[in-house]
Amino acid sequence: MKIIKYHIDKQCLKSFKLIILTVFFVSSFTGYSQIEKDSTEQIDLPILLRKLFNVEESDSAKKKEKKVLLSILPAIGYTIQTGFTVDVISNNAFQLGDKENTNLSSVTFQVELSQRKQLSMPFNIVIWSPENKWNFVSDWRFLMYHQLNYGLGGSSLIEDEIFINFNYLRVHQTAYREIAKNTYAGVGYNLDYHTKIRQTHIKDNEVNDFSEYGDPSKTLSSGFTLNGLFDKRKNSISPRHGEHYANVIYKNNFKQIGSSSDWSSLFIDLRTYFKLGKSPDNILAFWSYNQFVLGGTPPFLDLPSTGWDAYTNFARQYRQGRYVGKSLLYLESEYRFKISRNGFFNGSVFANGHSVSEWSNNKFKHFIPGVGCSVRLKMNTDSDLNLVVSYGVAADGSQGFFFNLGEAF
Numbered sequence: 001m002k003i004i005k006y007h008i009d010k011q012c013l014k015s016f017k018l019i020i021l022t023v024f025f026v027s028s029f030t031g032y033s034q035i036e037k038d039s040t041e042q043i044d045l046p047i048l049l050r051k052l053f054n055v056e057e058s059d060s061a062k063k064k065e066k067k068v069l070l071s072i073l074p075a076i077g078y079t080i081q082t083g084f085t086v087d088v089i090s091n092n093a094f095q096l097g098d099k100e101n102t103n104l105s106s107v108t109f110q111v112e113l114s115q116r117k118q119l120s121m122p123f124n125i126v127i128w129s130p131e132n133k134w135n136f137v138s139d140w141r142f143l144m145y146h147q148l149n150y151g152l153g154g155s156s157l158i159e160d161e162i163f164i165n166f167n168y169l170r171v172h173q174t175a176y177r178e179i180a181k182n183t184y185a186g187v188g189y190n191l192d193y194h195t196k197i198r199q200t201h202i203k204d205n206e207v208n209d210f211s212e213y214g215d216p217s218k219t220l221s222s223g224f225t226l227n228g229l230f231d232k233r234k235n236s237i238s239p240r241h242g243e244h245y246a247n248v249i250y251k252n253n254f255k256q257i258g259s260s261s262d263w264s265s266l267f268i269d270l271r272t273y274f275k276l277g278k279s280p281d282n283i284l285a286f287w288s289y290n291q292f293v294l295g296g297t298p299p300f301l302d303l304p305s306t307g308w309d310a311y312t313n314f315a316r317q318y319r320q321g322r323y324v325g326k327s328l329l330y331l332e333s334e335y336r337f338k339i340s341r342n343g344f345f346n347g348s349v350f351a352n353g354h355s356v357s358e359w360s361n362n363k364f365k366h367f368i369p370g371v372g373c374s375v376r377l378k379m380n381t382d383s384d385l386n387l388v389v390s391y392g393v394a395a396d397g398s399q400g401f402f403f404n405l406g407e408a409f
Contacts, residue, residue: 042343042381075387080400081147081307081319082114089405093237093383097130104128104235104383108405119144124310126236135184135229139172139310147321149199151209152303152359154323154366158396162208163200164321166301169193172310174249176229186227190251194219194301209359210300219260219299223253237406238384241275241283253296263296265304271409281338281346287409289314289330304328304356313408315354317370317394325356329364334408336376346376346386350408370394379405 075087092107105127112120125138146165150156174188195218199210230246233239249267253259270288291304304327307320314330315322332352339345353369372392379385390402 043378047381075403079402080317080398082112082118082120083116085112085114085403087112087403091237091379091383091385091405093235093380093385096128097132101131102128103132103231103233104237106237106383110405116146118146122311132182133178135176135178135186135231137172137174137176137188139170141168141170143168148319149210149321149324152213152324154325154356154358154364154368156209156323160208161201162210164197164210164301165200166197167195168301169195174225174227176227182230182232184227184229184231186229188225188227188249190221190223190225190253192221192299192302194299197301213300216260216299219301220258221253221260221263221299221302222258223251223264224257225249225251235384238386239271239273239283239285239407241273241280243273245269245271253298260299261297263298264294265298266292266294276335279338281336281343283336285334285336285407285409287314287330287332287334289328289332291328293326300324306354306356311404311406311408313404315352315368315370315394316390316402316408317352317372317392317400318396318398322396322398323354323356323368325359326362327357327364328354329356330354332409336407343381344378346378348374348376348388348390350374350390350392368395370398374408376407 072088072090075089076084079085087110089110090108093104094106095102095104106125108122108124110120110122112118114120121142123138123140125136125140127134127136129135144167146163148161149164150158150160169191170193171191172188173190174186176184176186179185197215197217197219199208199215226249228246228248230244233243233245239245247267247269250264251267252264253262255262268288268290270286272286274284276282276284289309293304303324305320305324306315306318306322312320314332330352331354332350334348334350336348337346339347349371350373351369351371353367355364355367357363358365370392372390374388374390376386376388379387385406388404388407390404390408391400392402393399
């Protein structure tokens with residue numbers, strides 16, 4: 001397997017150094033002020049704002065147990081794919097049962113409008129019934145979108161880019177039933193509907209992988225899933241050390257239920273978390289994300305590709321769809337650490353690599369690495385929710401910032 005070497009230009013290196021220096025400067029300032037006041041008090045954004053504007057929380061609010069932990073964040077963001085964005089992000093965390101035996105459920109909704117005139121509305125739900133007997137997972141999205149595409153396989157070149165415009169409706173719904181402690185079996189239904197598909201920015205009479213694969217104006221993948229789940233995490237928003245996660249999904253799409261073609265796939269998602277050092281807030285996390293087309297021919301936009309996981313977090317240094325193939329392998333390691341004593345400023349560094357299979361033989365030929373760092377700002381101490389601002393650089397010169405509400409994985 002060929003390893004693609006890094007090419008990092010001077011401007012990228014300056015930006016990388018700047019974000020590191022900023023983190024340490026702010027953490028030093030914050031840590032000093034906290035020692036003077038209360039070295040044990042943990043704060044989040046609402047508490048910080050109350051302190052800054054000298055607003056006291058009422059006694060009734062302090063005593064009242066919070067049933068729903070709500071975070072609503074208007075923000076200006078940036079990603080490689082979208083450019084600058086205006087966002088409204090809502091994260092709601094709650095428990096339907098006793099805290100001792102019921103995991104934290106969450107509902108995350110986002111409306112994002114980008115400078116490149118892309119509209120994204122992802123809606124992610126994770127519901128745990130009392131005593132974790134049932135788990136319901138939803139990944140719903142609506143996009144009015146366009147993305148760059150460079151062809152199939154790990155050998156695709158930047159200069160071969162084309163624009164693909166489309167609208168996208170995703171409805172992925174799964175129900176799991178506990179069969180052993182932390183272990184679940186489930187069934188689901190997946191719908192992926194692309195409309196108004198068209199490619200632009202191509203030369204006259206140019207033939208590319210997208211047009212050769214098939215260039216329809218709309219495609220539909222409709223199929224049922226068989227699911228296996230092991231989830232030892234108490235809080236999927238911010239997993240802790242000693243927790244583990246494994247998800248295996250077999251999907252079969254049928255023309256009989258509306259699919260454009262018959263095809264099947266296998267998905268494997270593995271995550272594990274370890275404490276590094278004495279502090280429980282310093283966590284070394286590992287993530288393996290893998291997709292395989294087992295049979296048939298999926299629509300082009302449903303092939304495994306960079307950045308199309310449920311929260312668009314994997315391979316953050318690249319544009320969505322940068323690498324496309326029938327099979328995809330991905331591995332990331334991230335070290336998360338506490339910076340300020342009050343818990344508001346935190347950080348992380350990460351390294352990842354992935355490979356997509358070549359179209360001609362479905363074999364893996366190239367390993368594509370990337371590295372980066374993140375500033376993590378505490379939005380809610382009760383749900384342990386962080387706003388994560390990441391900066392990454394990649395093997396082909398890709399670089400940029402990425403915003404996420406909650407940990408990357």
